[in-house]
Amino acid sequence: MVKILIAEDSNVDAKYIESILSDKEYNLVFAKDGEEAENLLKQEKFDLVILDVVMPKKNGFQICREIKKNDETKDIPVILVTSKSEDADKFWGKMQGADEYIIKPFEPIDLLVAIKKCLKK
Template identity: 40%
Template sequence: MSTVLVVEDSPTQREMITDLLKGNGLTVKIAHDGMEALEQVQTFRPDIVVLDIVMPKMNGYEVCRRLKTDPNLQGVPVVMCSSKGEEFDRYWGMKQGADAYIVKPFQPKELVGTVKQLLRG
């Protein structure tokens, strides 16, 4: 079973994403901010990361950049999931190394489909 690290500071969003992914047969680990996410990926290597952008301590762009420049972790797909929906935000997220960018609010099928597609990738 694949493990997803959900990095989200909003309790409501975190619970909704977690329930959605668990309901689709995935194991979910949680980080509340960017620093915690980086600590967790050192402890266990997730199969994929679902990453918010606007968070305390370290934003999602920085987390993504650090994951993608780490030789041990750069192969882990990153899905940015943010309310920042401007074209520039999407461009900047992909430039940091994100494998996909989903704008909140999203359709549950969009998130699950993207995660499953990247896990097959």
């Protein structure tokens, strides 16, 4: 079963993502902030990480960069899901190593397509 870490500080957004993925064959693990996500990544193995960018303690850009710099986690695909919609934000996300960048609000299909693309790599 595919194990996905979802780091999202908004309960509403976390529930939305969960509602999209709950009927799929995914094991979902949630983190409320960047530090919790970072700790979970050290303790468990994940097949995919979905990160909000604007979170307390550590933001999604920082976590993404750390994932991609670490030899043990660098091959884990990362999807950034954020309200930061400027071209510069998207560019910065890609520079941090993000495999996909989704702007909130988004349709369920946007997330499902991004996940499918990431898991095929």
